[in-house]
Amino acid sequence: MELLALKAMLADRGRLLTGLMGVGFAVVLVNLQGGLYLGLMHKASLIVDCGQADLWLGHRHMESVDLPAAIPQRWGMRLRGVAGVERADPYIITYSEFAMPDGRHERVVLVGTDAAGLLGNAWSMAAGNPQAVRQPDGILVDACELDKLGWPQVGDLCELNGRRARIAGLTDGIVSFTTCPYVFTTLEQARTKYSIISIPPGCCSYILVKAKPGTNLPDLIARIQKRVPELDIRTKSDYAQRSRQYWQVRTGIGLSFGLAAVLGLLVGLVIVAQTLYASVNERLTEFATLRALGTGDGPIVRFLVAQALGHAGLGSGFGIVLSQLIGRVLTTPRAPVLLSASVMAGSVVLVTVVCMVAAWLPYRCIRGLDPASVLRK
């Protein structure tokens, strides 16, 4: 029965194409919305996800990596003797003003890493070397943000918080969730020269901990907590999740993307329902004939479900291929489209549910058919 349903569906090419376009559109919209959303959220925790630190220590109730409060740097000294700690370095995240030759200014997020270990430094370069931050006045800016900074090149001198800085290298795709570009430098340069926010001497924003290979992180956290009970300690994944959640909740971005995805699904539902209903409506006499021949509800349901799943399967395949193509074209470091397996699987599941719901309307139509209608003139 199911095979026949699929054969009948495939033979009706005009209707099939319409239905597949509806399903495909829904899949593309859900995937792109989901991918854009994941991409934006990834930016909110990029520094944490891609940084080399295993643990982030900061002020109580720290919520977002871009919004720290000052903590004493000396607390990091307590950690260097803790078993399992390979490195424990101070880290600063603050703000600065980048002045362009034409007089414009751009607010930037200043990231200062300890010059000795460079834990938390830029990890991906478009030009130059990440260690170049150690150069006198050395800073790294991102190649994707050059338009905001007046198109400086490597080696150019520029002004940061009214102080001289030199573009020592260009990072690749390290872009903040906010509109402010990331600028990497050393901890000391950030604190003493480039930060527009006064950072008290001996203070930093975080203490980053790199664990020795094979160290059990929960146990390490417990040991560290005993040394620095004043601080919050978060694993990389935990703090990344918190940073993302901060922006999800504070901006309502999840709601707006979710609504757009739901609308896409509704459009898909309407198109598939209309397609299935129209194809059944055109075949009412044939379905009434099946009723007259003694076909019960079960086979009719199987017939419609098979067609609904056929639409879902083919439409999803088409939609996923199209999503990949569009995603590759649209994705940029500022607006990345992360089409993960879970996003695509989720879109397929949602669209399948939509198609099954869409089959309900034609089923109701067939269920109400009077088999005597095929005999009436």
Place this chain on the structure above:
Amino acid sequence: MQPTIEAWDVHKGFGTGSAWRSILGGVSLTVARGETVYLVGRSGSGKTTLLSILGCILTPDRGSVRILGQDPAQLNVAQRASFRGRNLGFIFQSFNLFPTLSALDNIVLALSAQGVGRKAAVLQAETMLEQVGLSQRIRVRPAQLSTGECQRVAIARALAGNPEVIFADEPTASLDTENGQVVLQLLTGMVRARGASLVVVTHDNRIFPFADRILELEDGRLKQEQAPHTGTQRRSMMKGLVA
């Protein structure tokens, strides 16, 4: 032997209140096993309504019917559908084939709907199409078949489940004279070969010679029984039924 169909004083009307209209006003008849009976009469005489009642699609308002010993009024809608699927076959004026399925798949669909497994359904459908002379056209869709060929597919579909009674509603109305004769010859021959009963509603007096009995309906009542043909006519007609 018990008749295949027995109807006693069957009444049927449609509509409600002042719009109620009587269609059948007390029809009684029997159809013996293996018999071919034609129901004839003017439009509006109640032929199709009577066929629907005998075919277990409708139930009478008054009176009773027994098909193969079963009173359909004692069955619910789903049970009547199941009874039809197992025991009865139907052929319609406009064939009512699925246009997006091949001749073979139209028959397989009807069999699958009755729970026949795919392999058995395909085998049975191929056999039936061979018997109606369409073994070379099994993969063709109805749009590419002639009207005569479409009706043959419909006949094959009706007989595929080996029903004991076949109901045909104006089976030659959409066919020209030659095709109508060929189709009725084929239908009557196949039905007789199976020992099944055949009830045909028709206006077409060209096919009267194929009937064992002709019952004429007028204003919802059986008027009289017509003689379909002489013995000589029947013998020469039967010769034409043997392939």
